[in-house]
Amino acid sequence: MCGVVGYIGNKEAAQILVDGLQRLEYRGYDSAGIAVLDDGKISSGKEMGRLANLERKLEKNPVSGTRGIGHTRWATHGAPSQANSHPHFSSDGAISVVHNGIIENYADLRDELSEQGHTFLSETDTEVVPHLIEQALKDGAASPAEALRCTLQKLRGAYALGVLFQCEPDTIYCARLGSPLIIGLGENENFIASDVPAIINRISEAIYLNDGEMAAIRADGVELCTVDGAAVIPEVKKIEFKAEDAEHAGFETFMLKEIHEQPRILRSMLEKHVSSDGTIDIGTDLSPDYFRKLNRIMIVSCGTAYHAGMYAKLLLENLTGIAVETDLASEFRYRDPKIDPGTLIIPVSQSGETADTLASIRMAKGWGCKIMAVCNVEGSSVVRESDATFFTNCGPEIGVASTKAYTAQQMAFALLSLYIAEVRGNLSRERVQAYLKDLNEVPDALHYVIQKKAEIQVIGEKHHDGPSSLYLGRRYNFPTALEGALKNKEISYQHAEGYAAGEMKHGPIALINEALPVICICTKTADEVYEKMLSNIKEVEARSGRIIAIVSEGDTELSKLTDDVIVVPAVRDEFSPIVNVGALQLLAYYAARARGTDIDKPRNLAKSVTVE
Numbered sequence: 001m002c003g004v005v006g007y008i009g010n011k012e013a014a015q016i017l018v019d020g021l022q023r024l025e026y027r028g029y030d031s032a033g034i035a036v037l038d039d040g041k042i043s044s045g046k047e048m049g050r051l052a053n054l055e056r057k058l059e060k061n062p063v064s065g066t067r068g069i070g071h072t073r074w075a076t077h078g079a080p081s082q083a084n085s086h087p088h089f090s091s092d093g094a095i096s097v098v099h100n101g102i103i104e105n106y107a108d109l110r111d112e113l114s115e116q117g118h119t120f121l122s123e124t125d126t127e128v129v130p131h132l133i134e135q136a137l138k139d140g141a142a143s144p145a146e147a148l149r150c151t152l153q154k155l156r157g158a159y160a161l162g163v164l165f166q167c168e169p170d171t172i173y174c175a176r177l178g179s180p181l182i183i184g185l186g187e188n189e190n191f192i193a194s195d196v197p198a199i200i201n202r203i204s205e206a207i208y209l210n211d212g213e214m215a216a217i218r219a220d221g222v223e224l225c226t227v228d229g230a231a232v233i234p235e236v237k238k239i240e241f242k243a244e245d246a247e248h249a250g251f252e253t254f255m256l257k258e259i260h261e262q263p264r265i266l267r268s269m270l271e272k273h274v275s276s277d278g279t280i281d282i283g284t285d286l287s288p289d290y291f292r293k294l295n296r297i298m299i300v301s302c303g304t305a306y307h308a309g310m311y312a313k314l315l316l317e318n319l320t321g322i323a324v325e326t327d328l329a330s331e332f333r334y335r336d337p338k339i340d341p342g343t344l345i346i347p348v349s350q351s352g353e354t355a356d357t358l359a360s361i362r363m364a365k366g367w368g369c370k371i372m373a374v375c376n377v378e379g380s381s382v383v384r385e386s387d388a389t390f391f392t393n394c395g396p397e398i399g400v401a402s403t404k405a406y407t408a409q410q411m412a413f414a415l416l417s418l419y420i421a422e423v424r425g426n427l428s429r430e431r432v433q434a435y436l437k438d439l440n441e442v443p444d445a446l447h448y449v450i451q452k453k454a455e456i457q458v459i460g461e462k463h464h465d466g467p468s469s470l471y472l473g474r475r476y477n478f479p480t481a482l483e484g485a486l487k488n489k490e491i492s493y494q495h496a497e498g499y500a501a502g503e504m505k506h507g508p509i510a511l512i513n514e515a516l517p518v519i520c521i522c523t524k525t526a527d528e529v530y531e532k533m534l535s536n537i538k539e540v541e542a543r544s545g546r547i548i549a550i551v552s553e554g555d556t557e558l559s560k561l562t563d564d565v566i567v568v569p570a571v572r573d574e575f576s577p578i579v580n581v582g583a584l585q586l587l588a589y590y591a592a593r594a595r596g597t598d599i600d601k602p603r604n605l606a607k608s609v610t611v612e
């Protein structure tokens with residue numbers, strides 16, 4: 001996913017733009033560029049690869065101006081190259097555009113423009129935009145704003161656009177359809193950005209553009225309208241989190257910082273959602289009566305959020321008596337799942353911008369279902385398109401590999417399950433209080449695990465060099481096994497597979513040999529499962545597999561079977577995944593560190609997958 005920034009004020013724009021792009025680099029990049037306007041002339045610089053390459057280029061060829069736009073690119077149309085990097089320009093160079101999204105009808109538009117004499121320098125879909133605007137002005141559009149509106153009406157697909165006109169130096173324009181874009185409000189200066197972290201150090205209020213809206217932004221004000229020209233009254237929102245939330249705060253990577261933030265976030269979620277008398281408030285206006293009548297829940301999400309959905313399914317079924325299904329959003333959107341309007345759809349998404357999850361929401365809306373999101377970003381598309389949202393309030397998650405958002409999603413579902421179980425009468429108030437007492441132990445238990453990072457580092461470094469690794473878990477910790485494997489894949493680039501331990505005999509046991517690390521989650525809090533996990537581990541040991549076991553404090557049995565043991569505090573089995581995953585996050589972290597990968601910005605990955 002690309003990053004878009006813009007600035008208009010009385011300061012030099014170039015450094016402000018680069019600083020903003022730096023804060024957006026986690027969204028994915030293979031090139032970056034800026035365009036600034038000074039004295040009625042647009043000048044620009046763009047470079048392949050890391051942002052540092054662009055900075056070096058701008059040191060040699062500085063550009064000056066107090067308004068401008070910038071972009072980090074994660075290639076969709078056209079390989080990473082100098083020509084394909086943004087900003088893109090009209091034929092006369094007097095219009096400059098940056099874009100996040102996909103113009104789905106760009107090929108037809110390109111053909112049409114070529115017939116009108118336009119030539120293109122890149123293979124990108126984006127480049128049609130400045131040429132369309134230029135053509136609209138040639139065809140008599142009364143103003144740059146009018147030319148932009150005409151252009152937007154022709155575009156199909158998704159866009160977050162920043163536009164600079166040489167002929168209108170006191171304005172920058174932006175527009176949104178399907179890709180996030182905010183307007184940051186400053187003192188005699190204003191900003192645009194794909195995401196709050198890009199400009200969090202410069203603003204405290206923002207306008208979240210809605211789909212189909214565009215804005216003319218001056219240093220002293222903002223004018224919003226729809227693509228059809230109807231005026232829109234802007235809704236100004238206070239930014240909830242602080243600049244330091246988007247800083248490293250002394251940690252070597254954002255991911256390590258975010259792993260450490262988890263106990264605090266979980267504790268604040270409990271404080272926010274559970275009152276002193278033990279009443280749970282899920283923070284949405286879906287009524288208790290709605291949950292009493294609810295007969296089915298469908299959870300849709302991707303990646304780590306999908307593992308949270310798998311965990312949620314088990315918890316909700318077990319505690320509320322409601323039938324729960326979960327599916328990958330990228331699969332769900334092509335199904336005919338026979339869903340009636342009485343089904344509650346729960347999209348789970350950290351960013352709130354994942355294309356497949358959004359597509360599933362839109363599909364479900366067509367069936368008349370209620371949509372309650374579990375999401376981390378105020379103003380995101382998932383939140384806007386849902387009827388209600390349980391916010392995880394983790395602050396910005398910058399590391400591409402999700403950690404704090406995952407455990408917060410699990411906590412959200414634990415609270416939601418207990419709330420629904422109580423309103424439906426499946427659990428008495430006393431039983432709910434007993435569960436809450438156990439849930440209250442989770443933040444400290446996870447903190448304990450994180451404090452053992454030096455031990456976990458030794459194990460991670462010891463087992464990082466193999467071609468693959470296998471993660472095994474059962475019941476509530478089967479999703480944990482999948483999540484641990486995903487973490488490892490994402491950041492260490494070592495193949496890793498999560499598997500239901502009960503499936504070992506159905507195939508994976510053929511993989512076991514002395515080169516294969518087998519990470520077994522065997523926390524002794526559910527005996528029916530513990531004994532079976534123990535026998536799985538003995539099968540691995542009998543075949544000389546390299547066992548890494550996640551065990552509960554006081555378990556002496558397992559420590560005899562392997563020297564690579566990560567001991568975690570024993571908590572109620574239903575909540576053990578929130579604690580156990582901390583060990584797996586750190587295991588993957590130190591394996592990746594030993595392999596020298598870029599942990600916050602792993603190759604080929606973007607923080608939010610806004611394209612399909």
Ligand code: AGP
Pocket residue numbers: 302303304305348349350351352353354357400401402403490606607608609
């Ligand atoms: C998780 O570490 C990955 N970055 C990825 O799988 C992510 O969980 C997935 O893309 C879903 O993102 P979302 O939660 O923002 O929708």
